[in-house]
Amino acid sequence: MRALLLSAYAAASHRHWASGVVEWLDDVEWTLLELPPRHFRWRIRGNPLSWMLRDHEILAQRYDVILATSMVDLATLCGLYPHLGQAHKVVYFHENQFAYPLSRHQKPQAEALMVNLYSALAADRLVFNTAYNRDSFVAGARRFLKRMPENLPAARPLAKLAEAAEVLPVPISPLHRPSSLRKAGRRIIWNHRWEYDKNPEDFFAVLISLAERGIEFDVAVMGQTFRDCPTIFDEARQRLGERVVCWGPQPEGAYREVLASGDVVVSTTWHEFQGLSIMEAAQSSVLPLVPERLCFPELYAAEYRYDGTREGLESTLEAWLTSPDRRPPPPDVSAWEWPALVGRYRALLSGR
Template sequence: MAELIALRPDLMPCRKVLYFHENQLIYPVRKQQERDFQYGYNQIISCMVADNIFFNTLFNLTSFLDSIPSFFKLQPDYRPKNLQERIRPKCKVLYFPILIQKSPISSEVRKTDDNAGLHIVWPHRWEHDKGPEKFFMVIDALIEKGCKFRLSVLGEQFQQVPLIFDEKKRQYEASNNCQVLDWGWVNRGRYVDLLSSAHIVVSTSDHEFYGVSMIEAAILGCFPLCPWRLSYPEIFPEECLYRTENQLVKRLKYLCKNPGASRNLSVNLDRFKWMSLKSQYEEALLIKKEDNHAALTA
């Protein structure tokens, strides 16, 4: 945004709205030396010229503002002070709207799925920050304990996919306790149908500013189990959160023996649906036509 305003000073009188779905100040990198200072710097400068700044969660907002002082310590030259105090008054939380609707699955289909065993879904981007190693450790523990279940590992794949995905796919396909249903990318129709009939959706993320896939899965009928960190405590109630992977294993072990019990657990996430957020977006983005026209022709 800052670069745009610098190139187009005629746009300066217009109202400038900035939305953060993530922030580069704490975006995960494998090593701190790999962090590109310019990305975060651009976001901070954009905040300085913006009139209104919206974040998808309070976690995203506070992590961004609180990280500004330490972020500037990464550069040896000019280190401005009190930027967070200047930016904070312009910031508000505006949840990202979820459009997905629960598909109609008959009780007969759900009962059949219950009899087939617990269906666990992990639907995340296939990168290290989503914690696949932790998830597979949990699955390995369930297999070692003799639990029987069905498994779908979904998500977008990139050029550098962690090797553990191929290793675990071969291992689980050879297991008598774990039945692999889906592994990798599926089209939207299959995605909705799968999550509408599955029992549990799991996150083991080390990085999450919001969690679209977890919210979508919960709206479609899966019961979410998420780590007690990041954006999750803001979104999901306490009964959906675990503090350690051992706690997650214990909960999944119980549900493997009682798949239908997950159907009695539900989470109300209406506040993240578009119809609940529409008026907030209209208010946040409302610009009077005459004001906009005057700004552009000034």
């Protein structure tokens, strides 16, 4: 089987997924085309042109399967290379633009929404990493189409997309360590992107409050940083002082080591379609503490969720830090690992 894997905005989670697909489905003859994760507006609208100008000879070949991320303008690409339309076309949604929270400086981008929608309509199979991702895509597309100048019948194609969609997570690679170890320490982990949509303000407000009240803990703040990041990070580092044991991005080995030393990993995010960083921490027996929103209710049992408020987070964190015996056991993450999911990915590519 010859397969073309297309990733139009190869951010960290997308690279993780693509490398896993190639590694675990090694009986497939893969050709991978990626574009760097920068200049988002140009990438999501211009990726067919970028690949046509750079990789014409690759696109001119024939493939049995095309596996594309939702950032890929698959409809335009198949228009430029009609023979690609004859392949079995699968679009994988790590996220969807209809449910992406905007900062106060951003405006909705109709073109990004249309690329998601056109690619879904051009595909033979749609795959979403969570049911929340699927449902928010369909609901968002329905709201978007109601804004069209003409009152067109959109219900039938959207219902068809929803029926054809499959939920299949981005797998994590198995670790060679026990995943059921109970821990009684007081190390809190933050391992998310340093951006507004991850809501670091709530996280650090709670930690600063706990510190001022004399609750014992230390914190490792990792994750991807950017040129512009929320000002709360500088303020928090100063106010948390010696409680900070790690700050900023880490090499893979150091990241895994610090992660394994953690006791609780916290999310306060406004935007999450699966949350690989939380899954990776849970895999190292770090207890996830996630808000009661987005994708989390379908992934984590009630004992790992708080009500989504600062007060709810602070109350649960305080209880877990001061009374380790009140903590739940680590969750079983084996269902999210590649050995459990590789068969479903293979069936997806074969069209079964």
